[in-house]
Amino acid sequence: MASAFVGGPAFAKVVVSGAGPAGLLAARSILDHRPDVEVEVFEKRGDPRSEQISGFRAYSLGLNIRGRSALQHWPGLWERVAAKGVLSDKFFLHLGGFQLQLRANREGGVPTLLIGRNDLCAALLEDLQERHGSRLSLHFGEALKEVDLTSRRCLTSAGTAVRYDDLLGADGVNSAVRRAMAAAGFRSDAVDLPGQFKVWVGPCPSNLDPLAVHAMSSKGLTLFSIPRVDGRLCTILSWNDSPPSFLEDDDEAIAQHLQQDFPSFGAPALESVAQLRQQRPSKATTVRANRYHDLEGRALLLGDAAHSTGGTLGQGANSALTDAVVLDKLLQATTPEKSVVQDVGEEFSKLRQPEGLALWKLLQLPPKGLWALPYTAAQFAAGLLSRAVPMVASQPVQSLLSETTTPYTEIVSSSKFWLDKALVDAPGASSGEFESG
Ligand SMILES: Cc1cc2nc3c(=O)[nH]c(=O)nc-3n(C[C@H](O)[C@H](O)[C@H](O)COP(=O)(O)OP(=O)(O)OC[C@H]3O[C@@H](n4cnc5c(N)ncnc54)[C@H](O)[C@@H]3O)c2cc1C
Numbered sequence: 001m002a003s004a005f006v007g008g009p010a011f012a013k014v015v016v017s018g019a020g021p022a023g024l025l026a027a028r029s030i031l032d033h034r035p036d037v038e039v040e041v042f043e044k045r046g047d048p049r050s051e052q053i054s055g056f057r058a059y060s061l062g063l064n065i066r067g068r069s070a071l072q073h074w075p076g077l078w079e080r081v082a083a084k085g086v087l088s089d090k091f092f093l094h095l096g097g098f099q100l101q102l103r104a105n106r107e108g109g110v111p112t113l114l115i116g117r118n119d120l121c122a123a124l125l126e127d128l129q130e131r132h133g134s135r136l137s138l139h140f141g142e143a144l145k146e147v148d149l150t151s152r153r154c155l156t157s158a159g160t161a162v163r164y165d166d167l168l169g170a171d172g173v174n175s176a177v178r179r180a181m182a183a184a185g186f187r188s189d190a191v192d193l194p195g196q197f198k199v200w201v202g203p204c205p206s207n208l209d210p211l212a213v214h215a216m217s218s219k220g221l222t223l224f225s226i227p228r229v230d231g232r233l234c235t236i237l238s239w240n241d242s243p244p245s246f247l248e249d250d251d252e253a254i255a256q257h258l259q260q261d262f263p264s265f266g267a268p269a270l271e272s273v274a275q276l277r278q279q280r281p282s283k284a285t286t287v288r289a290n291r292y293h294d295l296e297g298r299a300l301l302l303g304d305a306a307h308s309t310g311g312t313l314g315q316g317a318n319s320a321l322t323d324a325v326v327l328d329k330l331l332q333a334t335t336p337e338k339s340v341v342q343d344v345g346e347e348f349s350k351l352r353q354p355e356g357l358a359l360w361k362l363l364q365l366p367p368k369g370l371w372a373l374p375y376t377a378a379q380f381a382a383g384l385l386s387r388a389v390p391m392v393a394s395q396p397v398q399s400l401l402s403e404t405t406t407p408y409t410e411i412v413s414s415s416k417f418w419l420d421k422a423l424v425d426a427p428g429a430s431s432g433e434f435e436s437g
Helices: 021-033 065-072 077-082 117-135 176-180 251-261 270-278 316-333 340-363 369-388 397-403 408-414 416-423
Strands: 012-017 037-043 060-063 091-095 098-103 113-116 136-140 144-148 153-156 161-163 166-169 188-192 196-202 213-218 221-227 233-239 285-289 299-301
Touching (some): 012 144, 021 037, 060 221, 065 316, 077 117, 113 117, 117 136, 144 176, 166 340, 251 270, 285 340, 299 340
Parallel strands (some): 012 037, 012 166, 037 136, 091 213
Antiparallel strands (some): 060 113, 091 098, 196 233, 213 221
């Protein structure tokens, strides 16, 4: 592909907005397949390699078989990422003073990789720099502020004007690229889910298994703790209504309050409480779009920028990495003729948009009201049956999501009965406006 600039640089320029898992892996993919391209990545926040300790981005997540298969698409990448996390399926639910083990590590199973989001990004970044340092420039702490798809120019938060030949919007739920994609026929929405959360990283209490996920609830609050490779726990404190008033207290009072509400966890270290206090609460957002590319503006959306279920299904990073694999396969199979988006954008939307929308539909489960209990009972029975007669019985939805690579669209088809009940209550579900277009 020739450079789009008359008298400009020899390389065509791909700008990537967002250095999360989707953006970093997509950058690698483009640099792998397009030797005549240079990539410029803009990331609103700091370098993940130096932002390890506190703040919202310190949260940990689980990469299941989908994320693992995606990373294994690139030789050696899974091993590199896995070295920064903990492999475990162990899950304990704490009820009062009791703990109930809901999941154990299965013999012959594919354990989940529990990893800090920043650690995942750090591994992808190291790999990217090692491979493509010479055609890559990284701008941390610099966001894309304005995006003009007509002139193919962006303005960054540092006031720099940047021209691009292709633009990848991998900039998460509040994507600046998605906001700019207002072309005829493009539709998207971003809806906040109820509730808020804060995150802290701290020592694992001595009475908790340091290699397991722990969940506990009390008085409208939930603690969800995930082990880290450094032996500490990443804990997410969430609530559904207004923020708990004790979070306004001093650090010792907050620690005491948490100890009373969560005796299994005990009092968090004061250094952990300080992280809580200094943080603004975050919220989860769902994103839908009816297509992921804009041919005229040469823009492509990936990951949360295109489809988000707000972290609740445990699929966001897994599906973001899968987006990058699909992009990679398309680039590999296509003879470069025009720009990246012109060559593969349409096919990318065709392959990924139905999957993104299917994920949003699955988020609407379980159905509410009268159907909630029968659904739970049916899922429980499916769990038992699929273990007893795996060749005959279908697995429950959560297992299909986290233990298989069954396309989300197939899970939607096989869950049609329950989804019909659940989608009745979901705003905008029946209009079909997000079916691909
Ligand atoms: C608490 C929590 C738990 C989760 N647990 C799981 C889990 O267990 N499993 C799972 O698969 N997923 C999980 N997720 C979801 C997962 O983190 C996301 O789906 C995943 O990170 C998406 O990757 P991404 O690269 O598309 O977007 P992001 O990771 O959101 O990265 C986007 C990046 O773009 C940057 N950015 C934003 N705007 C701009 C701009 N204008 N210019 C430049 N940069 C910009 C942001 O700073 C960010 O770094 C969880 C999410 C949360 C919040």
